[in-house]
Amino acid sequence: MSAAVLLCALSQSVIACSAPVDQAAASAVNQGASAVGTGVLSLDLLAKERAGTPVVETGLEDMAEELDTVRKEFLDNVPATTDERALHREVDAALERAQGALSLARQTLASKDTSAGPDNPPSLANARAALAASAKELETLRQRLGTGR
């Protein structure tokens, strides 16, 4: 097992070290778009009553974890030039908005479960809209940057 972990760490560090900022940005945007897209699809399925809460909840949790990792890894890249710094800021902001949208969706779902705060329930529609906006933003970025592969 340790050999596998070592190899994984090795290959990952090779990527992290060798990847220039624009490639890292493309890869982070690609993964972020995938995570947010999953969130949109999950909420749609929940709204259409095609999937139960456990599946959607787990899916959102998985995606939130993934986004956290993606953003953390992206932040390990240090931009050198002005252009790179701008791109870095742009992508990081988009990832942060994606994180926000996902956590809003998770809160909504959780509050629906416990029916806490009936006065002002954050609605699923709001959460979906936030996720969809983030998905659109990341998709535009992805069009511009490619998948980084």
Next chain:
Amino acid sequence: MNRPRNTPTSLKSPPSVGGPVLDAQLHLLDRQVIDVDGLPVTTVDDIELEGVEADLPISLGARAPVISALLTGPVLGTRIFGGRPPSSRLIRLPWHDVSAVDVTVRLGVRSESLSASWVERWVRDKIIRRIPGGKHDPD
């Protein structure tokens, strides 16, 4: 690596013999040993020869050595990694307990009585027997 250059070129047919022929590597070593009840006991990790001493000259006309026992246990480790276990640590399956050799080596005795199965017995008595259900057939 110095290649042998004195390999004999013409080979004679071997003399006929009065019994089945076994090549140790091909037919004995690493074969599964099964007891009289069909229970696997161990594998043949090595073979002990009686009637010949290592590196001592053999007198002309001396009787051929015979297999005194099949060996198992720590000898496997030394066979893989080198060295030799002390003679006292060899676990022997005496040849007179062997009843047949085909794709397995079969014994004519029960494994319960063999020193080769002490680890199995220890694990059984100290651990497996104490877990509920270990003594019964699966349902």
Next chain:
Amino acid sequence: MILTDVLGSRVLNSEGDLLGRVADARFVLDQPPGQLLAGARLQGLIVSPHSAGSFMGYERNDVTRPWPIAQILKWWHRGSFLVLWEDIEIMGPETVRLREGFTAYHPGLQGAGPGQAPQR
């Protein structure tokens, strides 16, 4: 002594020339029976000029499949021969020395070996 000590030993003729390495030991079940099976007498050693490991014995039987693995291994062990116990002067973990004027025999086994597949 222990058999695998001898396997892999260098085989020398009486003048000390290297002939190869011990690839296997051949036994004959023709001794007075112990209880259940005849005693196993050392008939001799199989010497391979090319490598110590007896790799599956293709040089000693007539199995030719799977092609080409059988052919490659047979070739690898070409030149193997059998020396009888009577021609062995000294046997040890490093070297095996043969007597003067030893005879080299065909290493071939008749048939597939002692055990046929048991019909279960």
Next chain:
Amino acid sequence: MKRLLGVALGILTAIGGFVDIGDLVTNAVVGSRFGLSLIWVVGVGVVGICLFANMSGRVAAVSGRATFEVIRERLGPRAGLANLGASFFINLMTVTAEIGGIALALQLVTSIHHLLWIPVGAFAVWLVIWRVRFKIMENVAGLLGLCLVVFGVALFLLQPDWGQLAGQAMAPAVPQTESAAVYWFYAIALFGAAMTPYEVFFFSSGAVEEGWKVKDLVQSRINVLAGFPLGGLLSVAIAGCAAVVLLPAGIEVTSLSQIVLPVAEAGGKLALALALIGILAATFGAALETTLSSGYTLAQFFGWSWGKFRRPVRAARFHLSMIICLVVAIGVLATGADPILITEYSVVFSAVALPLTYLPILIVANDPQYMGKHVNSRAVNLAANVYLVIILVASLAAIPLLIITGAGA
């Protein structure tokens, strides 16, 4: 009539038992990133596993020797031990992945975090191995695994553009968003997932467990030749669902929760429930098979007594070693290691180890000393030789591609 039922049952369990966490994850990942353009690999893998599973089953039925006894006898202790080390390591990795898969599936059903399910899943696996008869264990897991057919149904309900899917499958090409190295990396992963060595260890040991004789060979051949390709179709359906729903949405599969989304989209909650049952059964069944395979390989190498047909006290070290494997798997998963990542590595390492398993089987299947008149036919040998070349290439290319592509990232 009874015989016909037996055949039908055998085929059904072979279908349900074919898919495990490795097939599930790898096929979904590939479908979501490459569409059906890698599906030809599943075909290559299925033919290979049919060939060699059949061969190992025949060796076991005719000679009574299971695969790892044969490996030790043929390769000797040194190469045999190296082989045992590699096979056992990969097998343990697969056990870990399957138990992680059980836990992830249970999380999808209950919302309770999968870390909490890991000890429960591992304990259930042990209990079944400890107490349930081999035949029942195999049949129940296999039949429940058939629920995965819902992936095939979902694919139809999604009403995809069949022409486009067929085009991807028939004229494979590297998608523009992916590099050639990543494409071939996933080709090897799919191949490794379809041909995992544990299936052969399990299949041959299972033949001994069930006491197969020469006359049972016909039925086993039917089971394999019908069951495995149909199981392979399930794999294709999983990839197809991902290709139809996830690929256009730009979703790349990284978790089990994403794999079931297309089924929900197509068939709603009922289909989703069936898919979850199927995944649970498939991972649970595979966890049983891989845990047993760990015990089989160790016991067969060292000559210990083994087998579920014996009561545990008659195969003490065999049972103890499986308990230890399960504890190790729990330990690894408790560190928070991602089961999906472990799965992806396990299928690639499986591909690396393939020649170690399949070469000795081929050699013994040709040895009249073991096989009598049931040695391989020329046609089987020809096909096996072709596969050995493929296996060797995949094995040699796996690690370099793993490093170049950063595990396909």
